[in-house]
Amino acid sequence: MGAIIIVLQWISCEYVEVEVAQGQLRGELLDTVTGEAKYYSFKGIPYAKPPVGDLRFKDPQPPEPWDGVRNATQHGSVCPQIDLLNSIVVPGSEDCLFLNVYTPNLTPENPLPVMVFIHGGGFKFGSGNVDVYGPDFLVAKDVIVVTMNYRLDVLGFLALGTKEVPGNAGMKDQVLALKWVNENIESFGGDNQNITLFGESAGASAVGYHLVSPMSKDLFQKAILQSGVPSMDPHIPYRTVERAFVLGKSLNITTKNSTELLLSLQELPAVDLLNRTAYLFASESITHIVFKFTPFTPIIEEDYGQEMIFVSEDPFDTLNSGNVSNVDIMFSYNKYEMLIMLPYYVNDTYRYIQRYNRYPELLVPSKILMKANSDDIYYLWNKINDFYFGNKSISVENMPEFIQYAGFASLVYDVHRFIRRWPQVGNVYLFKFECISSRNFYGLPGAAYGLIGPSHFDDLFYVFDPKSLQFPLPTDSKEYKLVQQIATVFTNFAKYGNPTPDSTLGVAWPQYDKSKQAYAIIADNITIDYKPDAKDIKFWRKILEYAHIKF
Numbered sequence: 001m002g003a004i005i006i007v008l009q010w011i012s013c014e015y016v017e018v019e020v021a022q023g024q025l026r027g028e029l030l031d032t033v034t035g036e037a038k039y040y041s042f043k044g045i046p047y048a049k050p051p052v053g054d055l056r057f058k059d060p061q062p063p064e065p066w067d068g069v070r071n072a073t074q075h076g077s078v079c080p081q082i083d084l085l086n087s088i089v090v091p092g093s094e095d096c097l098f099l100n101v102y103t104p105n106l107t108p109e110n111p112l113p114v115m116v117f118i119h120g121g122g123f124k125f126g127s128g129n130v131d132v133y134g135p136d137f138l139v140a141k142d143v144i145v146v147t148m149n150y151r152l153d154v155l156g157f158l159a160l161g162t163k164e165v166p167g168n169a170g171m172k173d174q175v176l177a178l179k180w181v182n183e184n185i186e187s188f189g190g191d192n193q194n195i196t197l198f199g200e201s202a203g204a205s206a207v208g209y210h211l212v213s214p215m216s217k218d219l220f221q222k223a224i225l226q227s228g229v230p231s232m233d234p235h236i237p238y239r240t241v242e243r244a245f246v247l248g249k250s251l252n253i254t255t256k257n258s259t260e261l262l263l264s265l266q267e268l269p270a271v272d273l274l275n276r277t278a279y280l281f282a283s284e285s286i287t288h289i290v291f292k293f294t295p296f297t298p299i300i301e302e303d304y305g306q307e308m309i310f311v312s313e314d315p316f317d318t319l320n321s322g323n324v325s326n327v328d329i330m331f332s333y334n335k336y337e338m339l340i341m342l343p344y345y346v347n348d349t350y351r352y353i354q355r356y357n358r359y360p361e362l363l364v365p366s367k368i369l370m371k372a373n374s375d376d377i378y379y380l381w382n383k384i385n386d387f388y389f390g391n392k393s394i395s396v397e398n399m400p401e402f403i404q405y406a407g408f409a410s411l412v413y414d415v416h417r418f419i420r421r422w423p424q425v426g427n428v429y430l431f432k433f434e435c436i437s438s439r440n441f442y443g444l445p446g447a448a449y450g451l452i453g454p455s456h457f458d459d460l461f462y463v464f465d466p467k468s469l470q471f472p473l474p475t476d477s478k479e480y481k482l483v484q485q486i487a488t489v490f491t492n493f494a495k496y497g498n499p500t501p502d503s504t505l506g507v508a509w510p511q512y513d514k515s516k517q518a519y520a521i522i523a524d525n526i527t528i529d530y531k532p533d534a535k536d537i538k539f540w541r542k543i544l545e546y547a548h549i550k551f
Contacts, residue, residue: 015073016040018106020184022065025072027101032136033465034473034480039139042101042188044076047180048173050095051151056266057158057165059306060097060176075100078127080270081152082277090125094155094270099148099177100128102135103188108142111191113494116146116181116220118174120201120227120457122234124153124294134465137487143494144190148177154247154273157296158265159240160258167240167299168310171209175310178210178219196222196494200460204228205235208418209298211325212318213310222328222426222497224490227337227456229418230298230315232411233366237299243280247295250279316550319421328427328497331419331512332459335434337407339455340442346396353402356394360385365409368547380543384409387539399449404536407456412533413540417551420514427497430512431520432532433459435486437479439471462486478524486522500526 014029027042049061076098081090105112115138119126126132128147135145150156156170182192197220199207204225210216211223212230245261248254251272253264265273280295301309311318318324345352356362361369361377363384369377385391388405389398419430433454439462443455461471462483473480489499499520500509507526510518517531531537541551 016106017069018042018187020045020187022046022063023067024069026069027072032140033134034136034140034475036475037104037136037140039102039104039135040106040188042072042103044072044074044098045070045101045180046076046097047099047148047177048097051097051155051169051173052094054266056094056155057160057169057262059169059308060173062176063180075127075129076149078129079149079152080155080274081121081125082274083125084122089271089274092270094151096149096151097173097176098128099146099180100130101144101146101185101188102139103144103190104139104142106189108189111186111194112142112144112189113491114144114146114181114185114190114192114195115490115494116148116178116195116197118148118150118197118199118203118206120199120203121152122294123157123170123202123206123297126152126202130465131468132460132464132466134467136465137463137483138491141487141491143491144185144188146177146181146185148174150174150177153294154276154296155270157294157298158244158247159296159299160244160262161241161302161304162258162262163304163306165258165262166301166304166306166309168301171206171213171298171310172215172308174206174210175213175215175219178216182219193221194494195220196224198224198226198490199228200226201228201456202235205230205232206298208315209311211327211329212315212323215308215310217325220325220327222330222494223325224330224332224493225415225418226332226459227334227415228411229331229414231367232414234410235297236366236370237297238284238295238366238370240296240299243295246280247273247276250276316417316421319418319423322423322425324423324425326425328493329422330429330431330493330499331415332431332433333407333412333415334456334459335432335453336403336443336446336451337411337456338403339446339451339453340457341406342399342403342445342449342455345399345402353394353396363405363409367549368544371549372547376547380546383543396449400451403446403449403451408533408536408540413537413544416533416537416540417544419512420551424513428512429493429499429509429520430518430532431489431499431522431526434521434523435459435462435482436523437482439479439482441469459486463490482524485526489522489526 046063077093077096079096080092150173151170159167205228208230248261360381363381440454440458493499519532521527544551
């Protein structure tokens with residue numbers, strides 16, 4: 001659909017109207033945080049029918065048209081959730097399937113590249129809103145940015161083993177959002193044949209699933225995965241249908257019939273469903289929950305006669321077959337991923353550190369624990385303890401070693417597994433993020449332990465402007481230079497499938513291949529090296545091979 005644009009002026013605000021398939025939208029013209037550019041903002045656009053009532057837990061349905069002009073100057077509701085980092089219930093509505101479109105130009109001479117972002121949060125919390133994901137840095141470099149909400153936790157990932165609720169509703173929300181973008185982005189000046197799908201943490205894991213899902217095929221042409229891939233330890237599915245019935249039991253629903261369970265769960269307030277994580281985990285072995293944030297995550301779907309199956313096999317098996325989307329792809333991870341968890345590791349209330357001494361098998365990743373026998377587990381946790389801690393007890397005294405271990409065990413080695421298994425179907429790049437500045441919000445506590453560098457999530461503050469944190473960004477600051485560098489890397493990739501298509505960034509970034517394993521280190525400048533974290537990767541390869549899991 002071509003854009004129908006009407007510009008309106010009210011006092012000091014400039015509003016603009018565009019037409020999409022469902023009706024007209026009124027957005028607004030805004031300044032970027034530095035005042036160097038302007039962009040058009042359209043927020044709270046419904047991309048699906050509200051998943052309420054008998055649609056709760058089920059696959060999303062296409063959006064309905066609206067009459068008149070819809071106000072798109074405010075975000076729609078966030079999805080019901082519990083903020084994991086602050087342990088608070090976030091007010092929200094189940095009518096939450098909205099996306100936001102930010103464009104620097106509604107009528108460009110040539111259609112603009114599009115970057116669609118999937119937020120992280122362990123599939124448990126988060127939204128696409130500007131409190132964290134302000135689009136300023138990216139739109140200033142002539143790309144369109146789209147962010148989205150999708151259903152979270154039990155509302156997005158309950159699986160009953162039935163045609164009606166096979167699981168992965170939250171992932172199918174994302175598919176519907178991508179379809180909406182493909183059908184409507186031309187109205188915002190965008191090129192629906194040049195879409196980059198990117199995400200961080202659970203959002204990166206989601207991007208990885210879309211790379212292997214038949215439902216997502218041909219909906220995007222490039223992908224960026226920041227600190228995440230499918231099948232990471234925090235997101236491994238475990239007894240998914242059984243968990244649904246345990247959830248019901250915790251809410252005094254005693255039926256063993258899936259239809260009766262569904263009807264009962266659909267009648268309860270959403271907050272009652274979200275508050276059951278502790279109960280569910282308490283009913284399981286501690287060895288399955290060490291890195292897990294939520295009992296409800298993406299799963300491998302079985303065929304129950306549902307119209308479409310999101311994924312039917314482990315993504316790593318799909319990589320082996322080569323049946324993946326033909327896209328250019330860029331992977332990344334941060335220097336000190338698990339610094340974000342430091343307050344929990346050192347707080348006696350959570351007793352995380354003591355757990356590892358009392359239950360040393362927790363050192364072994366869940367994907368191994370689920371398959372190995374007791375003798376193998378004993379052997380492996382001794383190997384891990386020796387490699388990272390020299391067979392010493394784990395305490396705050398060896399926190400740097402623990403942060404290194406936790407980062408690799410929870411996600412870094414899986415990033416390397418995924419990129420090594422990825423078929424060479426397009427351009428492939430890898431970088432390690434090592435920027436040091438005041439924007440490293442979650443990495444700052446690491447200084448007390450001699451760990452100076454970015455944590456999990458910190459890289460996002462160089463890609464997006466988090467409005468809720470109000471980071472200052474003088475144009476003569478180091479932070480500004482770093483933001484410009486990262487934004488250029490990301491938008492170059494979105495435009496050209498190459499983060500350094502010219503000499504602007506002062507480096508020629510080679511593609512990753514399995515022999516040389518070239519990667520970029522992004523710090524004050526970009527440098528190129530080979531075989532990242534070779535010692536740790538060699539160790540984890542041996543650990544997985546011992547457990548008969550292909551690296």
